[in-house]
Amino acid sequence: MTRRRSLVGLGLAALVTACASPFHGWDVQPGTPKQEVLARLGTPTRVVAIPGGERLQYSLQPFGQFAWMVDLDASGRVARVRQVLNAEDFRRIVPDQWTRADVEREFGPPARVDGVSSWQGPVLTYRWRDADRSDMFWWVYLDDRGIVRRSHQGMEFVNAPNERN
Structure with a gap:
């Protein structure tokens, strides 16, 4: 409950x-x-x-x-x-060239800054909605110097139909 x-x-x-x-x-x-x-x-x-x-x-x-x-x-x-929170704009991010400052200048502050055990630097998380109106995340992985090393989208399962308590 x-x-x-x-x-x-x-x-x-x-x-x-x-x-x-x-x-x-x-x-x-x-x-x-x-x-x-x-x-x-x-x-x-x-x-x-x-x-x-x-x-x-x-x-x-x-x-x-x-x-x-x-x-x-x-x-x-x-x-x-x-x-700007759309796939076309997110695809403009250039790994190994863009910095955190570049990302935040182009997209504003992220929804969250996370860390994961498989990555040494921070991960910027943006919430957005794709063309099919699906709730999505876009993750931007930074190294310890604030350089973008990779970025990609993922599904946000906020309304997953099979979620049970």
Whole structure:
């Protein structure tokens, strides 16, 4: 019974997070001034420097499955807006070249940072939803210097039908 209550609590937390989301970020238009974006979407999760401007990150991690990046040009106006937690964007990660800073600049903070006995460094875990609307994880394995060594997807079995207490 305790496990079931925990799952219900987790589900309610995810629902509240989703409902409290500032997003309708998909309809922020290029050219919108930064102050208007902030007034409409609120305080971003993070603000990071990018070439030629800055990025406002609106992440719904750790419970949500979306992260919106609002890229601003040097004049502080929206250049582009996109949701980045998807297979196409994750496949841009280049092992042995990207660092943790690169990953977090492109995807925002991870849902979790884990460790596993078969790997010496941290593992960044992102929650996302694939094109079939399946709940997924994307794992990014870093070495002890923060260099990406590998990354891959996996299924999140949050709603597994055969799960029994």
